[in-house]
Amino acid sequence: MILSARALLALVPLLHLSNAAPAAIASNVTTTVRSYNNPILPGWHSDPSCVFVAEGPYNNTAFCTTSTFMAFPGNPLYDSRDLTTWKLLPEIRTATNQQFAGMFANTLRHHGGAFYLISAWINTAVELPRFVLFTTTDPYDDAAWSDGRFVETPTRTIDPDIFFDDDGSVVMASSGNPIIARHLDVTTGKTSEAWALWNGTGSGSTEGPHLYRKDGWYYLLVAEGGTQLGHSATWKPCPSNPFVSNSGADSYFQTVGHADLFQDGAGYWWGIALSTRGGPELYNDLIFPMGRETVLYPVSWPEGEWPIAEQVLGEPDTVDFAPGTSIPHNWIYWRTPFDPNTFSISDEDHPNTLRITASRANLTADAAFNASLSISDEDHPNTLRITASRANLTADAAFNASLEGLGAVFRRQEHSYFNFSVNLHVPPNGAERAEADELGVSNFLNQDQHVGIGVVYLPPQGSNGTSKRAATGLEPYFRVRADSVRYAPVPEPVIAPVPSAWLQDGDAVVRLRISPRNESHYEVFASQGGGDDDGEPMPLAIYTTALLSGDGAGTGGLLGAYATTNGGNQTFDAYFGRRRYEPVGQIIDYGVIVPANGTAPAE
Numbered sequence: 260m261i262l263s264a265r266a267l268l269a270l271v272p273l274l275h276l277s278n279a280a281p282a283a284i285a286s287n288v289t290t291t292v293r294s295y296n297n298p299i300l301p302g303w304h305s306d307p308s309c310v311f312v313a314e315g316p317y318n319n320t321a322f323c324t325t326s327t328f329m330a331f332p333g334n335p336l337y338d339s340r341d342l343t344t345w346k347l348l349p350e351i352r353t354a355t356n357q358q359f360a361g362m363f364a365n366t367l368r369h370h371g372g373a374f375y376l377i378s379a380w381i382n383t384a385v386e387l388p389r390f391v392l393f394t395t396t397d398p399y400d401d402a403a404w405s406d407g408r409f410v411e412t413p414t415r416t417i418d419p420d421i422f423f424d425d426d427g428s429v430v431m432a433s434s435g436n437p438i439i440a441r442h443l444d445v446t447t448g449k450t451s452e453a454w455a456l457w458n459g460t461g462s463g464s465t466e467g468p469h470l471y472r473k474d475g476w477y478y479l480l481v482a483e484g485g486t487q488l489g490h491s492a493t494w495k496p497c498p499s500n501p502f503v504s505n506s507g508a509d510s511y512f513q514t515v516g517h518a519d520l521f522q523d524g525a526g527y528w529w530g531i532a533l534s535t536r537g538g539p540e541l542y543n544d545l546i547f548p549m550g551r552e553t554v555l556y557p558v559s560w561p562e563g564e565w566p567i568a569e570q571v572l573g574e575p576d577t578v579d580f581a582p583g584t585s586i587p588h589n590w591i592y593w594r595t596p597f598d599p600n601t602f603s604i605s606d607e608d609h610p611n612t613l614r615i616t617a618s619r620a621n622l623t624a625d626a627a628f629n630a631s632l633s634i635s636d637e638d639h640p641n642t643l644r645i646t647a648s649r650a651n652l653t654a655d656a657a658f659n660a661s662l663e664g665l666g667a668v669f670r671r672q673e674h675s676y677f678n679f680s681v682n683l684h685v686p687p688n689g690a691e692r693a694e695a696d697e698l699g700v701s702n703f704l705n706q707d708q709h710v711g712i713g714v715v716y717l718p719p720q721g722s723n724g725t726s727k728r729a730a731t732g733l734e735p736y737f738r739v740r741a742d743s744v745r746y747a748p749v750p751e752p753v754i755a756p757v758p759s760a761w762l763q764d765g766d767a768v769v770r771l772r773i774s775p776r777n778e779s780h781y782e783v784f785a786s787q788g789g790g791d792d793d794g795e796p797m798p799l800a801i802y803t804t805a806l807l808s809g810d811g812a813g814t815g816g817l818l819g820a821y822a823t824t825n826g827g828n829q830t831f832d833a834y835f836g837r838r839r840y841e842p843v844g845q846i847i848d849y850g851v852i853v854p855a856n857g858t859a860p861a862e
């Protein structure tokens with residue numbers, strides 16, 4: 260297969276590109292030594308940048324980072340000693356109030372014993388993108404990373420690159436038409452005047468630049484054509500551009516582009532890029548629930564052999580919330596948690612559970628949730644509006660911060676087929692609950708596009724309601740509700756009573772499960788008890804993943820658990836247990852499903 264986004268290669272100011280038609284991006288790659296399947300970082304891993312460190316204490320290790328936008332912790336780092344098994348390292352923070360903002364498109368480099376990660380921080384409601392530089396000599400230690408240093412940032416540009424030249428100077432290239440460059444002082448963050456590098460080959464949206472120096476030449480690789488089906492990577496001004504692209508091809512891997520290169524310890528060159536699985540037809544039908552993933556391809560530059568690597572299988576979750584454990588490091592929040600106390604494991608009287616203190620905001624939230632900042636309101640041009648919070652900077656005991664965050668915690672969907680299931684502790688009657696209190700699991704892209712599968716406390720709904728159990732008259736109902744700004748019509752919510760036979764127990768436990776039925780539709784089930792020998796699962800709904808796809812750019816599907824009062828000012832503590840994410844299979848080509856556990860790479 261060919262990668263679907265294009266990459267462009269450019270030489271600056273000298274240009275020379277090796278041989279070669281677009282690098283072939285294969286779903287499964289077999290070399291004389293081993294084989295691997297793409298994507299190597301499955302699930303939402305867009306805009307990859309990697310570096311191979313040959314020397315020093317982290318010798319012979321490849322490190323990669325990807326974009327996280329709104330998610331917290333942001334800017335994940337992965338390492339691999341063999342390009343086979345990638346491990347998630349401690350992550351870096353990000354915070355902003357949009358759905359598509361935050362930390363964009365990093366470049367990761369290693370120079371003089373230190374790692375440099377440069378990123379663009381974007382909060383379009385408040386200010387233009389600003390570049391942020393993080394450094395460390397120990398990428399494994401979260402605390403060893405420097406605080407982010409803002410770097411002087413040209414106006415309206417993103418995707419910063421950081422290039423260490425042989426003469427000690429540092430060049431920061433970034434997106435635009437043309438791609439521009441500035442000299443950067445990494446100790447002060449100050450930059451020189453910008454100069455123009457390249458306009459690209461003409462397909463527009465020139466971004467994601469990376470500079471390399473080899474054999475006396477400077478090379479400029481850029482992304483072009485937008486991050487959708489026309490995506491590519493190209494070199495300036497290589498006669499055989501694009502370097503990688505699946506634009507116009509029928510390949511299963513689409514949108515290939517935003518590439519980077521590194522040379523491994525054996526001298527082999529490798530390329531990485533982002534890509535979206537499913538082929539052009541499903542892409543156009545908005546069926547790409549995992550968003551943009553990271554693929555690997557061997558690169559000949561110019562006379563190297565084909566290098567080799569193997570696949571990443573994706574991580575399972577088997578989490579029982581045992582006392583003394585913490586939230587797994589592959590889990591992410593939508594924005595930095597407002598109050599870390601919103602989440603805890605094995606509270607004294609609730610062993611083996613995750614507590615989520617319900618947020619006022621539900622997964623969709625409302626205008627009040629994100630209305631605290633705006634720029635140039637109609638009658639107040641050239642101003643920043645801050646709507647006053649009740650709490651001052653000191654706040655007080657009554658300030659319950661969890662009410663203004665999102666009570667939800669997620670992980671990436673990394674497989675085409677998976678089982679995601681969680682136990683919900685459901686008090687059988689509404690005595691401890693207010694109307695609209697809800698806990699559940701979610702298939703989530705962002706606050707504008709998600710499916711919530713919850714148990715919500717409501718007054719009896721028609722003749723299906725079970726008998727009133729409490730003074731409040733509230734009873735638990737399953738509710739499956741979708742929101743989508745991109746796909747219509749959004750199905751009506753499904754509401755069904757939790758069977759009264761399931762609620763006899765003082766601490767009734769209900770298990771919810773999301774399982775893909777096929778490539779385009781997911782099915783959700785409820786069952787009683789929460790154990791392995793659950794009763795017969797009750798199908799709740801089937802929905803198209805088009806509801807969850809297509810924010811047009813950056814993110815990818817998440818699976819998680821949430822608790823909310825749906826706007827109510829009260830709160831409650833929701834308890835979850837036995838959370839499982841079971842990889843089942845990867846679709847790597849039309850009709851080719853690799854069982855998730857059957858593909859351990861043969862040596």
Ligand SMILES: *[C@@H]1O[C@H](CO)[C@@H](O)[C@H](O)[C@H]1NC(C)=O
Nearest residue numbers: 260286287847848851852853
């Ligand atoms: C490798 O890919 C080819 C074509 O894309 C496919 O026919 C074959 O079944 C794949 N092999 C494996 C082991 O997945």
Ligand SMILES: *[C@@H]1O[C@H](CO)[C@@H](O)[C@H](O)[C@H]1NC(C)=O
Nearest residue numbers: 313314315316317318319320
């Ligand atoms: C690579 O790092 C390991 C662990 O620090 C060290 O034992 C080894 O000597 C290093 N090898 C080289 C070639 O530097």
Ligand SMILES: *[C@@H]1O[C@H](CO)[C@@H](O)[C@H](O)[C@H]1NC(C)=O
Nearest residue numbers: 436437438455456457458459
């Ligand atoms: C980019 O295109 C503009 C408009 O055609 C042209 O003026 C400019 O010289 C070009 N810049 C580069 C670096 O090629």
Ligand SMILES: *[C@@H]1O[C@H](CO)[C@@H](O)[C@H](O)[C@H]1NC(C)=O
Nearest residue numbers: 357384623624625626627629
């Ligand atoms: C939140 O703010 C964003 C950006 O200003 C806006 O697009 C969105 O509609 C708002 N959401 C709600 C629920 O008001």
Ligand SMILES: *[C@@H]1O[C@H](CO)[C@@H](O)[C@H](O)[C@H]1NC(C)=O
Nearest residue numbers: 649650651652653654655656
């Ligand atoms: C901050 O607000 C609290 C009430 O929420 C009040 O008791 C306290 O005095 C305020 N602090 C200052 C410095 O005004």
Ligand SMILES: *[C@@H]1O[C@H](CO)[C@@H](O)[C@H](O)[C@H]1NC(C)=O
Nearest residue numbers: 600616659660661830831832
């Ligand atoms: C917020 O309120 C909930 C429910 O009353 C409580 O469990 C939680 O501890 C409170 N959080 C803080 C920070 O006070």
Ligand SMILES: *[C@@H]1O[C@H](CO)[C@@H](O)[C@H](O)[C@H]1NC(C)=O
Nearest residue numbers: 720721722723753754755756
């Ligand atoms: C009540 O049950 C009927 C028949 O089983 C079903 O058609 C209807 O959708 C149910 N209503 C609710 C609110 O669950």
Ligand SMILES: *[C@@H]1O[C@H](CO)[C@@H](O)[C@H](O)[C@H]1NC(C)=O
Nearest residue numbers: 776777778779780781801802
């Ligand atoms: C997937 O399942 C849904 C729901 O059953 C069905 O409507 C759709 O046609 C199926 N798609 C394929 C490709 O089988």
Ligand SMILES: *[C@@H]1O[C@H](CO)[C@@H](O)[C@H](O)[C@H]1NC(C)=O
Nearest residue numbers: 620621623624625740825826
């Ligand atoms: C989500 O919360 C808002 C208020 O914040 C409310 O208007 C909306 O109805 C809620 N959604 C559901 C499904 O309850």
Ligand SMILES: *[C@@H]1O[C@H](CO)[C@@H](O)[C@H](O)[C@H]1NC(C)=O
Nearest residue numbers: 619627824825826827828829
């Ligand atoms: C929650 O409190 C706010 C501010 O006091 C109020 O405007 C809002 O109506 C309350 N919400 C509900 C559901 O009572």
Ligand SMILES: *[C@@H]1O[C@H](CO)[C@@H](O)[C@H](O)[C@H]1NC(C)=O
Nearest residue numbers: 677678772774796841842843
């Ligand atoms: C996924 O869940 C279904 C239903 O419980 C089960 O039949 C299937 O074996 C599960 N698959 C895996 C890999 O656990």
Ligand SMILES: *[C@@H]1O[C@H](CO)[C@@H](O)[C@H](O)[C@H]1NC(C)=O
Nearest residue numbers: 575841842843854855856857
């Ligand atoms: C892998 O699949 C086999 C056969 O389907 C199954 O017996 C085994 O339990 C699975 N292993 C894991 C770790 O899921």
